[in-house]
Amino acid sequence: MMSQSLALAKKPHVVIATPGRLIDHLQNTKGFNLRSLKFLVMDEADRILNMDFETEVDKILKVIPRDRNTYLYSATMTKKVQKLQRAALKNPVKCAVSTKYQTVEKLQQHYVFIPSKFKDCYLVYILNELAGNSFIIFCSTCNNTQRTALLLRNLGFAAIPLHGQMNQNKRLGALNKFKAKSRSVLLATDVASRGLDIPHVDVVINFDIPTHSKDYIHRVGRTARAGRSGKSITFVTQYDVELFQRIEHLIGKKLPAYPTQDEEVMLLAERVSEAQRFARLELREQGDKRKRRHDDDDDTEQSLGIRRKVVGGRARKKLH
The missing domain is CATH 3.40.50.300 (P-loop containing nucleotide triphosphate hydrolases)
Known part of the structure; x- marks a missing residue:
């Protein structure tokens, strides 16, 4: 300030x-x-x-x-x-590129229809298939963003999370690492779906489908910017079909399926399962650390309160 x-x-x-x-x-x-x-x-x-x-x-x-x-x-x-x-507008003039919601021509949009329990396996498969590109992966919650980042790190990917529960310094640090290309995978909530202009984003993956169709346009708009080309892949599970149909209706086009080899995906299941276990453990440890820090802060506040009372008591005795 x-x-x-x-x-x-x-x-x-x-x-x-x-x-x-x-x-x-x-x-x-x-x-x-x-x-x-x-x-x-x-x-x-x-x-x-x-x-x-x-x-x-x-x-x-x-x-x-x-x-x-x-x-x-x-x-x-x-x-x-x-x-x-x-906004107290007087005599407003509206300038619109189009009356309907559109995504840019140079953006290749795909979807993958998968069983919910194998989402992590398909994510790892696609990251391997498109290795050498930079990715923004959108998740629906802070917790899932953190979990998926830990999972990918355990599997050797240079992944970094960005979400609303991180303080401003950590958020800026994550963004700068991604911009400097020292991390090739940015895991983010919708906190990153607007206002980020990072020239080298090659692929946007909607790991969790957005609940509001308009958010889809903002998310995939992180790639294929200013005349460059880009790719987006949306994961659709058995629970997401209606949300996906709403997105297609909004943008006015049917998206093609992204080709995957299901047998190859399932070969990853064991390694992914192990990495999931480690990610869960790390998440729990991080949660415990936060809780301990919070308890320590509470203890400090309480002891300060007691000392204030004691000091106050002595002061009163002297006055009497």
Whole structure:
């Protein structure tokens, strides 16, 4: 906050911020205001105008000039006009590449239909088949992201996780390692589905199918960027058929199956099973470490509380 306050005191022409942090500065940083703002740009506007940021956005809109230019950007824009009205638009002009949701031409999209219990085996098979490429693999939960990263490391892949339970420094560290190509596999939750521009992502794998079809467009948009080609593979288990059909309906095309040799996949089962066991053990150890750290913090707080009471008691005796 302090270094940002110093930067804001220099009256920069452009401020790039998350809504929450911007409000922190508007409330706490002396001399900082947005009264002379000329342009308001909302990137990933559908997410920002959504309920997640409703209070923050409303607060910001109250303190900026009504006479301004407002720009809303997103690969998937919401149809609910009320949300756009909240951005206080006057005489809006809409520029759209297409009226329907599309993925780029240079992206080769495939799916693999597999039994749920063999997902890990198929993942390892595909990583071996496409060795030499860089991958972003999307999982639905932080826990599954961590587990799959440990599993792949145990099998010799240079994998690194990225999810919401990691602190900012660890997230940046993971991203930088992937960008510097010292890791070829990035395991991520939807925290990485928007806003990441990493030029060398060759393949996106939807290990867990997204529950919201629009998230599919953002995920596969991490590859085949700026005219480059790329590949995406979506894992579809017996439980995901309806979600997959919704995605096909949204993008308006039937995806081809990615060719796999089932016998070769099953040859990996024993090694994968062993790696799963190690991954589970490591996850449990990490959980125990976190719990111990948390308990230690609680003990410290309690002992500090007791000492405060004792000191307070002595002070009172002296006064009497």
